[in-house]
Amino acid sequence: MSRIKEFNLPDLGEGLTEGEILAWLVKVGDVIELNQPIVEVETAKAAVEIPAKWAGQVRAIFHPEGTTVEVGTPIISIDTDPGAGPLDESTTGTPAADLPTPSAASLAAVEVAPSEGAVEPGLIGGPAPGGRTAVLVGYGPRTTAAKRRPRKGGVPAQATSAPAAPVQPAPVAPAPVVPVSPAPAANGNGPAGGLVLAKPPVRKLAKDLGVDLATLTGSGPLGSITREDVQRAASATPAAAEPLTVAAPATAVASFGADREQRIPVKGVRKLTAENMSRSAFTAPHVTEFLTVDVTRAMKALDRLRERREWRDVRVSPLLLVAKAVLLAVKRHPMVNSTWAGDEIVVKDYVNLGIAAATERGLIVPNIKDAGRLSLRELADAMTGLVQTAKAGKTSPADMSGGTLTITNVGVFGVDTGTPILPPGESAILAFGAVREMPWVHKGKVKPRQVTTLGLSFDHRIIDGELGSKFLRDIGDFLADPEAALLAWT
Amino acid sequence: MAKGDPGVTSRGRRAAPRSRKGATGDPQLVQLLTADGERIESATGPDGTEYRVDFTDEEYRGLYRDLVLVRKLDAEATALQRQGELGLWASLLGQEAAQVGSGRALRTQDMAFPTYREHGVLYCRGIDPIMPLGLFRGVDQGGWDPNEFKFNMYTIVIGAQTLHATGYAMGVHMDGKTGTEDGEAVIAYFGDGATSQGDVNEAFVWASVFNAPLVFFCQNNQYAISEPLERQTRVPLYQRAGGFGFPGVRVDGNDVLASYAVTRHALDNARLGQGPSLIEAYTYRMGAHTTSDDPTRYRIASEVEAWQAKDPIARMKAFLEKQQIADADFFAAVDEQARTESVHLRERVLDMPNPEPVTMFDHVYPNGSPELDEQRAQFSRYMESFEGSAH
Numbered sequence: 029m030s031r032i033k034e035f036n037l038p039d040l041g042e043g044l045t046e047g048e049i050l051a052w053l054v055k056v057g058d059v060i061e062l063n064q065p066i067v068e069v070e071t072a073k074a075a076v077e078i079p080a081k082w083a084g085q086v087r088a089i090f091h092p093e094g095t096t097v098e099v100g101t102p103i104i105s106i107d108t109d110p111g112a113g114p115l116d117e118s119t120t121g122t123p124a125a126d127l128p129t130p131s132a133a134s135l136a137a138v139e140v141a142p143s144e145g146a147v148e149p150g151l152i153g154g155p156a157p158g159g160r161t162a163v164l165v166g167y168g169p170r171t172t173a174a175k176r177r178p179r180k181g182g183v184p185a186q187a188t189s190a191p192a193a194p195v196q197p198a199p200v201a202p203a204p205v206v207p208v209s210p211a212p213a214a215n216g217n218g219p220a221g222g223l224v225l226a227k228p229p230v231r232k233l234a235k236d237l238g239v240d241l242a243t244l245t246g247s248g249p250l251g252s253i254t255r256e257d258v259q260r261a262a263s264a265t266p267a268a269a270e271p272l273t274v275a276a277p278a279t280a281v282a283s284f285g286a287d288r289e290q291r292i293p294v295k296g297v298r299k300l301t302a303e304n305m306s307r308s309a310f311t312a313p314h315v316t317e318f319l320t321v322d323v324t325r326a327m328k329a330l331d332r333l334r335e336r337r338e339w340r341d342v343r344v345s346p347l348l349l350v351a352k353a354v355l356l357a358v359k360r361h362p363m364v365n366s367t368w369a370g371d372e373i374v375v376k377d378y379v380n381l382g383i384a385a386a387t388e389r390g391l392i393v394p395n396i397k398d399a400g401r402l403s404l405r406e407l408a409d410a411m412t413g414l415v416q417t418a419k420a421g422k423t424s425p426a427d428m429s430g431g432t433l434t435i436t437n438v439g440v441f442g443v444d445t446g447t448p449i450l451p452p453g454e455s456a457i458l459a460f461g462a463v464r465e466m467p468w469v470h471k472g473k474v475k476p477r478q479v480t481t482l483g484l485s486f487d488h489r490i491i492d493g494e495l496g497s498k499f500l501r502d503i504g505d506f507l508a509d510p511e512a513a514l515l516a517w518t
Numbered sequence: 519m520a521k522g523d524p525g526v527t528s529r530g531r532r533a534a535p536r537s538r539k540g541a542t543g544d545p546q547l548v549q550l551l552t553a554d555g556e557r558i559e560s561a562t563g564p565d566g567t568e569y570r571v572d573f574t575d576e577e578y579r580g581l582y583r584d585l586v587l588v589r590k591l592d593a594e595a596t597a598l599q600r601q602g603e604l605g606l607w608a609s610l611l612g613q614e615a616a617q618v619g620s621g622r623a624l625r626t627q628d629m630a631f632p633t634y635r636e637h638g639v640l641y642c643r644g645i646d647p648i649m650p651l652g653l654f655r656g657v658d659q660g661g662w663d664p665n666e667f668k669f670n671m672y673t674i675v676i677g678a679q680t681l682h683a684t685g686y687a688m689g690v691h692m693d694g695k696t697g698t699e700d701g702e703a704v705i706a707y708f709g710d711g712a713t714s715q716g717d718v719n720e721a722f723v724w725a726s727v728f729n730a731p732l733v734f735f736c737q738n739n740q741y742a743i744s745e746p747l748e749r750q751t752r753v754p755l756y757q758r759a760g761g762f763g764f765p766g767v768r769v770d771g772n773d774v775l776a777s778y779a780v781t782r783h784a785l786d787n788a789r790l791g792q793g794p795s796l797i798e799a800y801t802y803r804m805g806a807h808t809t810s811d812d813p814t815r816y817r818i819a820s821e822v823e824a825w826q827a828k829d830p831i832a833r834m835k836a837f838l839e840k841q842q843i844a845d846a847d848f849f850a851a852v853d854e855q856a857r858t859e860s861v862h863l864r865e866r867v868l869d870m871p872n873p874e875p876v877t878m879f880d881h882v883y884p885n886g887s888p889e890l891d892e893q894r895a896q897f898s899r900y901m902e903s904f905e906g907s908a909h
Contacts, residue, residue, distance in 0.1 A: 038602025041810040062861075063597045080599040172904030 031109045033082055034102040041073035048096045049103070050075060058086045059110065066104065085110035096295055099377050119464030180486065196280035236334060237262040238345055263465050308452045312368065312487040316447040319495055321504045322468050324478040328509050343412045344482075347383075347437055350460050351407060354435060354504035354518055355400050357378055361499045364456045365432050368489050380453060381410065385418045393451055394423045395431035401406035434459060445483035458503065459483035480507070546754060548780055551769040553828045559900065561776065563767045564756075569779040575843045581774050582838055583852050584618045587833045588638040590856035591647050594863055595637075595654070596696030599809045608624060608635045612772070612804030616737050619777025620799070623785060624705065627668070629690075630684035631706045632676075633673040639707065643669040645871060647859075648866050657870050659881070673836060677715035680706045680734065684721040687730035691791070696731045696894045701789030705733040705781070710750050711742020722762040722796075731788035733781065734759075734796040737771060739803035744816040756798035764794045771801030772830040786844025802828070875901065 037047055050068040054060055063079040066086075070076075091097050104320040107115075153365040214290075222240045227232070230253055234241050239261045246253035284290050294302065312379040326349050334344050358365045358379055366375040381399035385392055394417070396402070396410045418425050433455075436448050448457045461481040468477035484500045527636035542786070548561045548569055560570040571582070571793045592610050599607040610617060617638025624630060624642070632639055636648075641647055650672060652658040664670045683706035695702040712718050713736060725732045738755055740747050759766030769780040777799055785796040806813050813822075838844040844881040879894040 035603070038600070039605075040600065042606060073810050075814070076600060076809070076812070078600045079597040230581065304788075 031107060031112065032105055032115070033084075033108055034105045036082055036100050037069070037097050037103050039076075039099045040069065040071050040076055042395070044071045044073065044099060046096050046098045047071040049091050049093050051093055052089060054080075054086050054089075056086050056089055060084065060086060060106070060111045062474075074127075080106065082106050082108045084108040090464070135220050139208065172349075226254075229257055230255050232377050236331070243305055247256060274307075287335065292482045299391065304452050305449050308450050310454075312450050312455075313489060314447070314450065314485050315484055315488045315491075315493065315496065316485045317500055318445055318481060318483050319500050320479060320481045322470065322477045323463060323480050323509050324470075326507045327463070327478050339405070342407060342408050345411075346463055347405070347460065348408050348411060348436070349507060349510060350435060350437075350458070350503070351381060351383075351399070351411065352404055352510075353503040353513075354433065354458060355407075356506060356513065357499050357502035358400065358433065360502055361495060363495055364486065364491055364499050366455050366490055367432075367453050368455065368487060373490055376387045376432050379413060380430050380432045382431035382457075383414060384434060384436035384456070385415070386440075387418050387421065387423075389421065392418060392423055392428060393431060393434055394418060394427040395434070397430070405509075406505070425427050433457070439463065439480065445481040447483060448485050450487060453488040456496075456499070458500075482507075520801035533731070533891060536585045546756070547770050548767060548776050549773050550779060551629075551770075551833055551837055552773040553772070553833050555833045556841060557729060557775075557837060558839070561779075563780070565765050565767075567767070567783060569776065571775050571779045573775075577580065578838060578843050579777075579848060581618060581622065582831070582834050583855070584622065584638075584642065584842065585614045585774060585834060586852050587717065587856050587859060588618060588641050589831065590860050591641070591863055592637055594860040595651055596805070596809065598651070598867055599654070601851035604651060604809075605656050606654050606673060606808055606810060608808045609690040609803075610635050610637050611881075612829075612830070613737055613739055613799075614638055615736075615774035616777050616799035616801050619651060619774040620705065620707075620735050620781040620797075621719030623778045623781035624668075625703075625785070625789075628789075629670070629686060629701045629702070629704045631670045631679040631684075631686070631704070632672055633676075633679065633707050633709065633712075634674050635709075636672070636707050643667045645669060648863060651863070651867050652870060655867065657873055670759040676800045677708055677712035677717040677721075680708055680712070681724075681734055682706075684725045684730055686729050687693045687725065687732035687788075687794075691729060691731055694831050696789055697791040699790070701731065701791065703731045703733065703788035705735050705785065707737065709733050709895060710736060710747055710755060711736040711745060712738065713755055714742075714750055716788060722758070722764075722794075725794040726763045729791070729793040733784040733788055733792040735781065735799065736796065737799045737801055739771075739801050741803055741807065741813075741817070741886060743807040743811060744813075746817075749874050754798065756796055759796035764796065766796040766798065767799040768800055772825075772828045772833070773895045774830060801830075901906065 040046075040047060048071075050070050051107050051380050052067050054064070054066045055489075060066060060080045060083060062081075062083045065077040066080045067423060068075060068274040069078055069326050072506055087107045088105045089100075090103055090105070097103060170452045224244075225248075226241055231241065233239075233255060234253075237258060241258075241259050244253050244257050244261055245251070247257055248254040257371060325348070327346070330344055330346065330349065333339050340389045362375055362377070365379055378398045379400040380395040380397050380433065382395040385394065394414050396407070396414060399407060399410065402410060414423075414427070417427065430456060431451055434448075434451050434457045436446075437460050438446050438448075442462050444461040444464075446459045446461075448459045450457050459482065459484070463478050465476050466479040467474050468479055469475075470477055482500060482503060484496060486496045486499075502513075506517075546564065550558050550569065550571060552558065552559055560568050562568050589611065595607045596609050596611075597606060599606045611634070617636060618641075621630075621636075621639035621642030624639075626895060630636075630639055632644065633770035637647065637650060640650065640662075641813055645667050649662045653660045653672060660671050662669065662671075670679065670682065674684070683704050687704040690696060690704060691700050706721070708718060718734075722734070724730070725734070736755055738747065742750060754768060756768040767780055767784075769776045771777060771854065780797055782798055787793070787795060802822075803813075804822065835849065838848075876894060876898055879890055879897070882890055
């Protein structure tokens with residue numbers, strides 16, 4: 029039996045893949061007893077103390093506090109027989125060493141979760157295509173980032189940014205992040221206490237146009253918001269009404285070191301997004317096409333919809349019509365709703381419609397299951413529900429998996445279009461740009477019309493230019509004249 | 519047969535001498551040992567039944583030893599889970615007295631239906647404490663013979679065992695094994711959360727109308743995972759029994775003596791053919807629901823501290839010391855025994871063999887079945903489809 033034992037982070041809660049080192053309760057050189065608490069680890073389920081598996085002397089601690097460690101990775105090594113004299117050269121580790129190096133096996137385990145490379149690719153427990161770990165049943169590691177709830181006096185993300193820092197016992201809670209409050213109105217007579225001043229008809233107009241009053245600076249008396257303010261906002265970034273901007277990532281307040289550089293550890297949603305984007309970008313050959321459409325009629329149709337009694341309490345947005353257009357176009361071109369699976373193409377009879385959303389946690393793409401079967405009203409409710417869930421930070425991994433086709437609403441950011449990257453496993457993604465009032469040739473004359481640009485990226489392995497173009501054209505036709513398209517297609 | 523009528527209970531309704539109410543000031547709580555270790559001679563239940571115990575010094579010491587051992591073994595299992603040796607563990611920390619008191623009240627012929635937390639009752643039934651660890655390590659299904667030990671398998675489904683127990687108890691009654699001093703009784707364990715389950719309420723109905731010799735033993739540990747008691751019930755749980763037509767009593771679940779007295783009385787009623795009853799053992803889960811849970815997210819430290827002061831072992835120790843029933847040597851010996859047994863338990867857990875996955879088909883039916891054989895064959899082919907498969 030080896031005298032030096034490395035303790036691997038266990039799965040502390042039925043299918044977890046990682047945990048964060050909150051606090052070390054022992055330090056290098058300490059003599060510890062069996063079951064003495066050695067470290068506090070927080071997982072997605074709980075913050076727990078881990079008791080020592082062996083009695084002995086702490087020889088090395090491999091990860092500082094604040095580090096997120098994958099299950100199966102060595103976190104501490106213990107000399108189980110410290111009284112037996114010194115070890116050979118590699119093991120004379122100075123007890124005072126701040127952050128000793130783990131053995132080669134430990135380092136390998138950091139790179140290749142969850143085991144030490146003993147398992148061949150494709151086998152249970154071994155690496156599988158796409159960087160996942162193959163498992164027989166249960167929760168698949170890796171593709172869903174573990175979420176953890178914030179704790180009181182939370183440990184800062186910055187704490188993880190110094191891998192070379194010495195291991196210190198129990199870091200003091202960092203300076204709290206001061207919430208950035210909006211600057212007061214420049215004229216000094218802005219509304220106090222965060223209350224937005226606006227007359228009821230203006231509020232109604234804002235609601236109809238989907239403008240969030242809290243985002244406007246009022247030009248009226250006492251800083252109140254006027255009808256003109258609302259209309260200006262609506263025409264500048266009409267899609268600002270879009271419910272899908274959940275919250276601007278407010279974490280941009282950087283703390284720069286002396287070198288005027290900030291190092292942000294890549295983890296969580298950011299890490300997952302990066303993995304997915306790189307994988308998709310370098311496996312699926314993307315083609316992007318654009319189409320500019322006069323959506324004036326569609327906007328008017330939306331207005332009429334809002335006026336209907338039974339739609340009074342429903343959130344109606346241009347995105348709803350875009351989603352409907354996509355779903356109807358898919359019915360006409362089912363091939364776009366498919367997956368490239370190597371030696372076969374999987375075409376799906378159901379559309380799990382993904383809606384990309386910016387949240388405080390970063391980009392997430394929850395999807396509406398079997399959206400093609402929903403009525404317009406059901407679709408509107410599903411989209412509202414999806415947003416509220418995302419806003420509350422409660423989007424579950426199940427909500428985010430299984431998407432078949434996605435819409436990204438870049439219009440909310442006031443831009444016209446983009447060349448979106450396909451979510452892995454999907455073959456088409458539509459970018460919906462801002463709806464702007466633009467000069468447009470209408471019935472032989474140049475008139476101000478509501479115009480938007482659609483951008484469709486598709487996987488060229490499956491979708492040829494002809495199919496992609498027809499699909500995009502159908503979406504455009506629907507948005508140009510929804511009523512006619514509904515009559516013609518359904 | 520008017521089971522709600524206390525006139526028919528065997529020892530109830532005597533003109534009991536006025537006895538002290540529980541030290542908590544809660545008149546509903548049957549208590550024989552206060553949190554400070556002060557002995558109360560007798561306590562009166564809500565139906566007038568007088569509860570008392572008369573143990574020898576040796577028996578008192580035995581109960582203390584049970585409590586300490588059960589807690590220590592449970593702590594070792596929790597540690598083993600944290601060290602990656604068990605997939606999960608449901609700790610009984612804080613509920614030792616309710617389990618040891620009721621477990622020791624069982625007679626040899628009585629049958630128990632546990633949840634997945636009854637490690638203390640299991641211990642009292644004479645089952646090797648390693649048995650549930652195999653289940654939570656995922657290497658076997660529990661492993662003890664329910665008929666041999668008169669202790670059913672752990673039931674994970676919340677409340678389901680109360681129906682199993684009701685059916686079993688009805689069978690006992692129909693077999694004519696009740697009605698004498700040596701009759702047979704059945705006990706069903708469950709928690710406060712389970713009282714909201716349909717199964718438990720159905721069991722109440724059936725046990726009541728069929729006069730089943732069954733004791734419903736509810737350990738009210740105040741939380742159904744994270745859901746507090748006030749989200750479970752608007753009336754004290756023991757009062758639920760009245761609506762179903764059988765007696766209910768609330769006992770201090772951190773008092774091993776009262777837990778014993780109340781359970782023994784209810785079991786004796788059952789074995790004499792007087793039907794079911796409900797015991798609400800009022801206690802507190804000091805640890806997490808399971809090792810996958812973090813109780814600091816839903817309850818406050820001061821609440822835990824308040825219950826810490828009611829610790830079942832500390833009060834028993836104080837009592838033994840005050841009455842000079844046990845000395846320091848005894849306490850040291852018990853601690854040493856607990857340490858030895860927990861180390862032994864750990865060693866045996868680490869030595870548990872990992873069974874081949876295909877053996878999961880072996881114990882479904884005593885003699886197999888064609889369908890099962892086909893499933894086994896399919897599964898074997900599947901396992902062999904992996905590269906490097908040894909078989």
